[in-house]
Amino acid sequence: MRPGSDPVRDCLVAARLRPPDGTVFIGSNDRKFYAVSADGHIRMTLPTGGGVASSPTLGADGTLYVGTDRRTVLVVAPTGEVVRELQTEGPVRGAVAATPTGDVLVPSEDGSIYAFDAHGALLWKTKTTSAIDSSRAFGRDHTIYFGAFDRALHAVDSGGHEKWTFKTGGPVNSSPAVADDGTVFFGSEDKEALRCAPLEDEDDVRHRLVARLRPRSHHLLRRV
Numbered sequence: 386m387r388p389g390s391d392p393v394r395d396c397l398v399a400a401r402l403r404p405p406d407g408t409v410f411i412g413s414n415d416r417k418f419y420a421v422s423a424d425g426h427i428r429m430t431l432p433t434g435g436g437v438a439s440s441p442t443l444g445a446d447g448t449l450y451v452g453t454d455r456r457t458v459l460v461v462a463p464t465g466e467v468v469r470e471l472q473t474e475g476p477v478r479g480a481v482a483a484t485p486t487g488d489v490l491v492p493s494e495d496g497s498i499y500a501f502d503a504h505g506a507l508l509w510k511t512k513t514t515s516a517i518d519s520s521r522a523f524g525r526d527h528t529i530y531f532g533a534f535d536r537a538l539h540a541v542d543s544g545g546h547e548k549w550t551f552k553t554g555g556p557v558n559s560s561p562a563v564a565d566d567g568t569v570f571f572g573s574e575d576k577e578a579l580r581c582a583p584l585e586d587e588d589d590v591r592h593r594l595v596a597r598l599r600p601r602s603h604h605l606l607r608r609v
Contacts, residue, residue: 402411407577410449412437418451418459429465431544435476452477458491469505473497479531479560480520492517500545509545520560525567532557538571554578 407423414436420429435455442450447463450471458471458481475495482490487503496513498521519532527543534556540548554575561571 410441410443412439412441412451414438417501418461420465431459431461431467433459433481438476438478440480442481442483444487445485448483450481450483450489452479452481452491454478456493456495458489458496460489470580471499471501471505473499475516478518482521482523492519492521492531494518496533496535498529498545499539511539511541512547514539518558522561522563522569524563524569530561530563530569530571532559532571532573534558536573536575538569 408428409421409423411419411421412433413419416433416437418429418433418436418437418441419427419432422428424440428528431451433451433453433455435457436451437451437453439452441452443445444450448468449459449461449463449554453459453461454476456473456475456477458477459467459472460469462468462470471489471491473491473493473495474497475493476492477491479492483491484490488508489501489503491501493499494516496515496517498517500508500510502508514533514537515535517531517533521529521531524530524540528548529541529543529545530538531541532538536553536556538551538553538557538561542548553573555573557571557573559572561569563569
């Protein structure tokens with residue numbers, strides 16, 4: 386930040402660029418949300434009522450979605466006005482997903498993923514697991530993948546109904562990634578990176594695990 390610009394205190398790593406003007410949006414533990422210009426000056430300061438640990442999400446129309454520790458997601462218009470709040474039952478520390486239709490998916494530390502429509506009405510919420518800090522990933526047939534503190538990767542359908550759960554040896558806080566062929570890659574705090582292949586038989590979860598990879602050496606540890 387340039388000398389003479391206002392300080393951002395207790396800043397957490399929760400930022401997102403807005404193309405094409407280079408604005409950086411920053412969430413902070415001082416219960417404020419900032420927009421910082423490309424030359425380092427604060428253009429907007431928005432009180433949030435709670436710390437911001439998740440990266441803000443920028444919708445196609447310029448709307449911002451800001452998760453907070455106050456159990457809410459702030460929906461912020463391009464003008465900087467808060468147009469609504471989306472309520473959950475736990476802090477929101479994973480990134481929110483905004484779909485092209487305006488629906489919003491919110492991971493919460495209460496153990497559920499929430500889906501809201503473009504007007505803020507609750508569409509559905511997943512069955513409660515444990516705290517979710519992982520951001521979601523979308524797979525084939527609109528399957529939604531997310532990790533949780535219950536030491537598992539979860540897969541739900543587009544209505545929030547559970548398809549399957551894969552247990553690991555540690556919490557899954559990292560966000561999964563889905564390859565073009567549907568393979569899901571994710572990390573676990575048991576110090577392994579896992580790769581799960583999509584199968585037609587949803588009941589045979591054991592065969593979903595294709596490989597366990599040691600992150601440092603990338604050597605294959607196990608194949609099933």
